[in-house]
């Protein structure tokens with residue numbers, strides 16, 4: 001894995017790093033990607049890995065339900081008051097890109113109610129390859145795809161694959177069963193993203209979310225620097 005954070009750190013993105021009382025607000029990282037690629041599982045693993053070192057909260061987005069939040073609550077990855085569900089009621093990308101008001105309110109309410117917070121993870125509802133977050137909502141974004149969705153996804157591109165601050169190719173454990181060529185996926189991702197980082201992970205393996213957690217730590221270090 002090649003991780004080069006410097007040109008794309010969150011400090012370069014957000015002009016509004018402070019709250020109205022002058023305190024530093026939480027770094028906001030968005031996770032988007034197709035349905036079932038492993039966004040909630042990645043959020044859960046990040047919470048377990050980082051919760052003892054960072055003050056964390058999560059906002060989930062579902063179209064009609066609160067299933068993702070309920071999963072995180074059931075798994076007890078964070079205390080319940082640190083997990084908020086937004087029911088988008090429409091295309092998931094509308095709520096993270098076009099009308100971000102419900103998500104912004106959720107993020108700000110979390111900071112008011114359980115802050116000060118270091119990091120808020122905002123998980124989008126599952127969508128298609130065009131879904132990206134507004135820079136008014138998050139400081140950095142992770143796009144999660146999986147090997148079972150087809151090994152031609154990195155080649156097909158789209159804004160999530162090409163421009164996300166981190167591309168995660170999840171479920172590498174399934175590659176032999178679905179005939180996905182990981183080397184080809186890596187070469188295609190490199191061609192689409194140049195120096196932007198890519199992580200291949202299996203949440204079923206021992207290393208799990210380690211590389212993504214390292215990237216998040218680096219983003220947080222840049223944010224607070």
Ligand SMILES: Nc1nc2c(ncn2[C@@H]2O[C@H](COP(=O)(O)OP(=O)(O)OP(=O)(O)O)[C@@H](O)[C@H]2O)c(=O)[nH]1
Nearest residue numbers: 034035036037038039040041125126171202203204
């Ligand atoms: N084999 C394998 N399964 C995984 C991995 N990561 C997640 N899963 C499983 O994939 C399924 C979907 O994972 P989720 O985390 O719910 O996916 P999601 O992207 O949040 O799905 P939506 O919110 O519906 O878009 C679940 O059954 C997970 O347990 C992985 O690395 N390997």
